[in-house]
Structures are given as structure tokens and as C-alpha cells.
Amino acid sequence: MCEDRERQDPLREAAFEALSAADRLSEAIVAVEVAQALTREQLEQLRDLRPASLMPSQITREAVDALRGLAESLEPSIKGETMTWFVHDEHDMSDGYEDSETSDKGFALIRLRSALQNLAERLMLLRNWQEAERIAQQLRS
Numbered sequence: 001m002c003e004d005r006e007r008q009d010p011l012r013e014a015a016f017e018a019l020s021a022a023d024r025l026s027e028a029i030v031a032v033e034v035a036q037a038l039t040r041e042q043l044e045q046l047r048d049l050r051p052a053s054l055m056p057s058q059i060t061r062e063a064v065d066a067l068r069g070l071a072e073s074l075e076p077s078i079k080g081e082t083m084t085w086f087v088h089d090e091h092d093m094s095d096g097y098e099d100s101e102t103s104d105k106g107f108a109l110i111r112l113r114s115a116l117q118n119l120a121e122r123l124m125l126l127r128n129w130q131e132a133e134r135i136a137q138q139l140r141s
Helices: 002-007 010-036 041-051 063-075 075-080 104-140
Strands: 082-088 096-102
Touching: 002 041, 002 082, 010 104, 041 063, 063 075, 075 082, 096 104
Parallel strands: none
Antiparallel strands: 082 096
16 A cells, blocks of 8 residues: 555656656767767757756756757757658659658757757656645645
8 A cells, every 4th residue: 555655656756757867868868979969069068967967856947948958959950960852753742742861860869859858847847846845845834
């Protein structure tokens, strides 16, 4: 019975999800470093975001905003690693369709962007649960 309650604790679940998202970000960082897909500036921003500012016990709005900002900054690099072209098809009502191909660097960047966005969401959720818990305790006393 107590074990079920522990599994249903939303704060514990949010912390677990944030830690899991941080693990996925670490994996994505390795992939993007191997692919050498980041600019020098993006690499510096990424290094600035590493562990200390992303600890679940010390989440700040600034750290979450930095994650989101870095994720957004990857968009031009992703587009630069994606080739798009029009394929003519006489049997298609629109005379064809658009097709695209993304390089390995582009896929590494997409994975990093996704991991950054996911971690930002998980950390914000955890921060909100922590704040809700603090407010609830204040109301109870």
C-alpha cells in the first residue's frame, strides 16, 4: 500500500522524469559532439548549461529559459543541414511533392533540440510541483 502511494507521488514522478530527461540530454550532447554539429557559440552555451544549473533541487526560471533559448537557436543549423527539393510527378494533382533529406549532423541537432525542449518542460513541471508543495504546506500551517 505504501509502495503504491510512493509511485503515485507526483513530485517524485516529476523528479524522476526530469532526471531521465537529463540523461537523454547527455546522450544527445555526445552525439552532437561526435557529429561536430555545433557552432563554437552553441558549444559554449551548452557547456554553461551542464549539471550545476540543472539540478532538480535548484531549478530556476533562467535555467529553463536558457534551455529553451538554446533549443530555438539550433533551428537555423538544422535547416542548413536539411536539403529540400520538389519532385515532379505527372500523376499527382499538384504536379508533384516536396521531399527532403537531413544530414547526420542535422539529425544530431534535431535530437539535441528535442532533448533540450523535453528537459525544459520536465524541469518546469518539477519546479511547479515543488512550488505547489511549498504553498500547500504554508496553507496547512
